[in-house]
Amino acid sequence: MEKGFVLRERWKLLNKIGQGGFGEIFRALDLETEEKVAIKLEKVDANKRALRLEVAVLQKMQSSRFSAKFLHCGRTSDYNYVVMELLGRNIAELRKLQPENKFTLATTVRLAQEMISGIEDVHETGYLHRDIKPSNFTLRRHKKSKNKNENQSSHCCIIDFGLARRYRYSNGKIRPPREEVGFRGTARYASINSHDGKELSRRDDLWSLFYLMVEFLRGGLPWQRLKDKDQISEVKKMYTNPDICSDFPEQFTKFYQHLDSLEYEDKPNYDYLRKLLNDICIDCGFDENTKYDWEIYEESQKILKTSLSSFKVITSAPALSGTTNDWSRTGSRKVVKGLHNEFLGDIEKMNDLFLAEFDDLNPKNEKEKNEKPKERKNEKNKNKNKKKNSKMSKDEETETNEYDKMMKMMKMAEKSETTTTTKGWKKKFCCTIL
Numbered sequence: 396m397e398k399g400f401v402l403r404e405r406w407k408l409l410n411k412i413g414q415g416g417f418g419e420i421f422r423a424l425d426l427e428t429e430e431k432v433a434i435k436l437e438k439v440d441a442n443k444r445a446l447r448l449e450v451a452v453l454q455k456m457q458s459s460r461f462s463a464k465f466l467h468c469g470r471t472s473d474y475n476y477v478v479m480e481l482l483g484r485n486i487a488e489l490r491k492l493q494p495e496n497k498f499t500l501a502t503t504v505r506l507a508q509e510m511i512s513g514i515e516d517v518h519e520t521g522y523l524h525r526d527i528k529p530s531n532f533t534l535r536r537h538k539k540s541k542n543k544n545e546n547q548s549s550h551c552c553i554i555d556f557g558l559a560r561r562y563r564y565s566n567g568k569i570r571p572p573r574e575e576v577g578f579r580g581t582a583r584y585a586s587i588n589s590h591d592g593k594e595l596s597r598r599d600d601l602w603s604l605f606y607l608m609v610e611f612l613r614g615g616l617p618w619q620r621l622k623d624k625d626q627i628s629e630v631k632k633m634y635t636n637p638d639i640c641s642d643f644p645e646q647f648t649k650f651y652q653h654l655d656s657l658e659y660e661d662k663p664n665y666d667y668l669r670k671l672l673n674d675i676c677i678d679c680g681f682d683e684n685t686k687y688d689w690e691i692y693e694e695s696q697k698i699l700k701t702s703l704s705s706f707k708v709i710t711s712a713p714a715l716s717g718t719t720n721d722w723s724r725t726g727s728r729k730v731v732k733g734l735h736n737e738f739l740g741d742i743e744k745m746n747d748l749f750l751a752e753f754d755d756l757n758p759k760n761e762k763e764k765n766e767k768p769k770e771r772k773n774e775k776n777k778n779k780n781k782k783k784n785s786k787m788s789k790d791e792e793t794e795t796n797e798y799d800k801m802m803k804m805m806k807m808a809e810k811s812e813t814t815t816t817t818k819g820w821k822k823k824f825c826c827t828i829l
């Protein structure tokens with residue numbers, strides 16, 4: 396399906412926001428209501444049809460505040476489709492914005508409490524999710540919705556019911572497990588039961604959540620580089636004791652132990668699991684006012700923009716003028732390189748994104764490497780000339796003064812700011828606030 400296409404003369408596809416194993420997801424404009432929506436499409440002739448099931452579960456989830464709103468579903472000659480509320484970015488994307496792909500403890504435990512509730516609500520419909528992973532959770536677009544129940548609307552939603560499976564009958568009786576079951580889900584987050592070909596149950600969705608939390612806190616999982624399911628399973632089995640979370644708050648061990656105690660038919664104690672995470676919040680003083688990592692990140696982006704313009708003021712000398720954006724585009728690279736050489740240590744500490752803007756300043760960069768000998772030579776000559784011509788032109792003098800002033804300020808900024816911040820990237824970022 397192409398962007399610009401108008402589905403059923405009503406929904407104009409704006410851009411693709413997801414491409415999964417089962418279909419494509421588009422951001423679209425509802426021409427009737429003028430609201431933005433999300434549309435998931437599945438080819439009618441697709442080998443595996445998941446959309447019907449997805450719609451069934453999504454409809455059952457409508458009373459949950461952890462679900463996207465269902466709007467429409469239907470079928471054209473080529474596609475099955477479901478139209479739903481447009482949500483925000485998924486948690487996998489947000490994690491990638493963080494230094495070392497890690498979330499803080501505050502973000503992890505607060506997010507995980509909502510995730511447990513989302514999973515519990517899916518289980519309440521009589522289905523298992525069977526594909527719990529960060530990209531199957533998204534934020535809502537607007538924190539405060541216009542509707543009356545705004546306080547009721549959650550921050551984080553659970554999506555993608557394409558792999559869901561009924562685990563109990565409508566009379567509440569648990570379906571008996573099948574003898575052997577093909578692998579379902581995503582290997583990185585799959586429970587060991589899933590690797591072992593066992594029928595999954597409610598505990599397995601929570602095992603996936605447990606791995607997801609470990610990944611958030613560590614920035615990765617011990618098996619994340621492995622592609623082969625069997626190898627992943629082998630490594631996972633090496634962590635079949637709470638060692639995997641021994642350096643986390645003790646509640647993680649209790650979380651692990653609770654999951655470990657559950658049999659196939661058992662209902663997990665969702666309240667207990669949420670309480671464990673909430674206890675961490677109490678111990679550490681996190682509350683609803685504690686900002687999520689991506690909120691701090693967004694704020695940092697705003698400050699970064701401001702700080703870039705303050706660069707302009709500080710660096711009024713001709714060779715240093717212009718915003719840092721201009722530096723990479725125009726002829727001020729020499730100065731920036733000078734900066735880089737002198738303040739390599741500091742600059743290396745800077746926010747990745749900041750560095751990304753200065754990619755050509757990174758000495759590991761091939762382009763830079765090639766240019767280095769020449770540059771060093773120039774610098775040597777420059778130093779020689781400095782010694783020879785101790786008398787500087789006025790312009791040069793101003794430039795040097797400005798340059799020294801800036802260096803001083805950089806050092807001061809680093810000293811004053813880094814001591815007051817704790818998070819890695821914040822510290823790095825503060826070095827950029829000049």
Ligand SMILES: Nc1ncnc2c1ncn2[C@@H]1O[C@H](COP(=O)(O)OP(=O)(O)OP(=O)(O)O)[C@@H](O)[C@H]1O
Binds near residue numbers: 413417481557
């Ligand atoms: N309602 C929505 N609003 C905003 N984004 C969405 C919505 N539904 C899905 N997405 C985005 O599209 C991505 C893929 O969607 P989804 O997981 O439903 O598809 P999938 O085909 O089952 O994918 P996969 O097989 O990778 O899990 C999500 O990770 C999310 O970023």
Ligand SMILES: [Mg+2]
Binds near residue numbers: 555
């Ligand atoms: Mg998905």
